[in-house]
Amino acid sequence: MMVEHMRWVLVADDRLASLAEGSMVRIVVRKKPLVFVRIDGALRAMEDRCPHQGNPLSGGWVAEGHVVCPFHRFLFDPVTGACRHGLTSNVAVHPVKEEAAGVRVGFGSTTISIFGWKLW
Numbered sequence: 022m023m024v025e026h027m028r029w030v031l032v033a034d035d036r037l038a039s040l041a042e043g044s045m046v047r048i049v050v051r052k053k054p055l056v057f058v059r060i061d062g063a064l065r066a067m068e069d070r071c072p073h074q075g076n077p078l079s080g081g082w083v084a085e086g087h088v089v090c091p092f093h094r095f096l097f098d099p100v101t102g103a104c105r106h107g108l109t110s111n112v113a114v115h116p117v118k119e120e121a122a123g124v125r126v127g128f129g130s131t132t133i134s135i136f137g138w139k140l141w
């Protein structure tokens with residue numbers, strides 16, 4: 022049976038612990054460039070790639086609770102990845118856990134489960 026599950030990856034980067042409200046930082050996790058942003062006290066993670074023309078979001082800023090792309094100033098919701106300017110494709114977002122041991126970011130994947138055992 023195919024099942025969806027989440028792999029949690031510890032992000033070994035000290036900048037996250039002190040990331041200030043409204044600030045962003047680009048960190049490559051598992052060869053994937055992500056932009057971490059703190060909004061309303063919560064740490065969020067989005068792919069560092071704007072769905073409009075593929076440019077990095079990490080040079081942008083935060084406004085109205087959204088991440089602003091520095092190229093054409095489209096706003097993206099850091100929770101859903103949705104664009105406020107009508108783009109039909111969202112920025113991919115990843116769940117984040119802040120724990121005593123550090124920050125973990127989730128990567129969704131699909132696997133095959135046989136009698137409760139996940140193959141990968």
Ligand code: FES
Nearest residue numbers: 071073074090093
């Ligand atoms: S490249 Fe981001 S809004 Fe155009």
